[in-house]
Amino acid sequence: MKTRLFSLFFLMILGSGVSQTLEVLGKRMFNPNNWDIPLVKDLYLDSNNNIYAYIQRGVPVGQPSSRNFDLLRYDPLNNAWDIVIDNDNSMASIVAFPQGVIGQKDGSVIAVGDKDTNDGHFVYTIEPDGEIIPFGVQPDFTGRNAGSDIKPVQDPTTGDLYYSHNLIDITVERWDGTQWTTLPAIVENISGGSSSGIGIDEEGAIYVVYRDPSTGNRVSVVIFNETTNSWDELYRGSDIVNTVDIDVISSDEIYVTSHNSTNGVSVVHYDGSDFTQLGETIPSFSDSVIRPVGFLRTAVGDLYINVFDPDNGNNAFYVFNRITNDWDQITNNILGGGTISGFLSAMVEIDGAVVVGYNESNAITFIKYTPNILSTQEEEIKKEVAFTVYPNPTDNFVTIKTNISLQQFHISILDISGKKISEVVSARRSGELQVDFSSLSKGIYIIEVEEKKTANKLIKRIVVK
Structure with missing residues (x-):
């Protein structure tokens, strides 16, 4: 067995916030094609560590059309974002609102979007050359909108694709490479909608978190039982929530994020046996409601969360401090001067740094946060x-x-x-x-x-x- 030797230092714990500048990647407030309401739906890496950004955008000014997308790739040599796909609205009649995406190692992206009103979903792969490949015959939701909060995940053991959705029922669709199958409903005939998220562990077990209207909108987590073809409850929270999401790292490391219009944003951790809240609830930083819009667990176990103030259009960026067992806000200082404000961000880790994408002043700004070698x-x-x-x-x-x-x-x-x-x-x-x-x-x-x-x-x- 080869032993690696290294020097570590005694550390003195500080009580102040995290002091760290943020570096802008590429041009600040990037908007090359007169985008309207561009949002960073996903940031992901290909097998060569290239950063891709999937941009959901609105109507180009002066052009009547549905929402669509662009695909960007970061060029580190020129510190610039290249447009890989500039969608010309050719899919406007098919995809009205891309809801959830998952980036692939070959640079492609799998997207799930609402079709025209009351016609359900359209699931497709977008290749880096712009080719759009549908996933077989799509799930049939004719006559009703299939709901929001659609986030696809892939089974690491089989490659099967899953996504959850909600409005009439809370349920999950599965693509096995040949056909779509609807799993048994978790909750049927929801009145007034809900919120849900999906995750999958290293063995292919499927987890869904949702806001349960039958319990006064409290958070619930269930796991799919393949043997009984039903859902087993794993967790039921006591707090009333507005939105929920889940990040499954493994069968014994799961994170549930939620927000409450009164208290703020909270993160609950599952260690394989118990659910425990991480730190205090993150309170509102203004006089309006805040909600979580991005969660990231890095390769070394550091935890980051972005929260969003929809009334004022601002984000706050936090890292979890394992010494104080609480969330520390990362100081909003941009390298070279100034601060950043924006909303609906996505995050990705690359070489120990965290890249975040913001909508800022109706354009996109990408920033990179690099933690200190010592703990923050x-x-x-x-x-x-x-x-x-x-x-x-x-x-x-x-x-x-x-x-x-x-x-x-x-x-x-x-x-x-x-x-x-x-x-x-x-x-x-x-x-x-x-x-x-x-x-x-x-x-x-x-x-x-x-x-x-x-x-x-x-x-x-x-x-x-």
């Missing part, structure tokens, strides 16, 4: 202590080595939400200790090493495989 809420102090933590990932024991006695430290094991799982008490004068991770489920955990005298902390993520 930590500051290096002068005393350096050499640590070695290995192996990582692990499925058994982790060895902690340091150049001073471990008697000087409290050592705790935390889950990804920051909840303490166990404490390790060391009476050793030596600088080496083994910590047993064999009883823990696979996922990301945190080793927190706290110096007894100063309460300075060192944080290290550990992956249990």
